[in-house]
Amino acid sequence: MQVSQTLQPIYSVFGDNPNLAELVEIFVSELPQRVETLQSHAEVEDWESLSRVAHQLNGNASSYGFPQLSTLAARIEYACRGENSSDEILRSLDNFVEQCELVRAGAAA
Template sequence: MQMSQTLQSVYSVYGDDPNLAELVEIFVSELPRRVETLQSHAEVEDWESFARVAHQINGNASSYGFPQLSTLAARIEYACRGSNSTKAILQSLDNFIEYCEQIRAGVPGKRIA
């Protein structure tokens, strides 16, 4: 029997903060473009640029209330800067992308206008 994996939505810890909610929304809306940038650097094995983008996402994710996303971005950066294999780096990227698919703006149970 094959089980279907249901992804849980992940919200910022600052999603209901009136001073940060709009910034969180912008961060979330830009996340797919950042993932594409990471994938582009990985395709050409530009690990320096790849690590730089992961570093930026790491800091931004933390600032906008996504601590687990920040941790996953840091893992990408460290995998890239260390002596890890391309396979290990790409696995870190896959884990990051899978988690990004769960990221949402706003707060659970509330729709964004």
């Protein structure tokens, strides 16, 4: 039996904060470009650069109220710095990318 999982949009915990809404929107709008950068580093197996960008995203995602993205970015970073195979690193990246596709600006309904 296969379980059907409905993927829900991911909103910032600060989405309803008028003082941070614009910053959250900027972060969300720049996320596809950052994902592209991660994927470019992965394509050429530049694990050091991938780790560095993941580290930056870890902090940014946390700062803008996306703790789940922060955790996933940290996994990429640590996978790159450890003795993990490229397959393990790429799995961490794929998981991060999948979640990024669910990220939305604004507040949850």
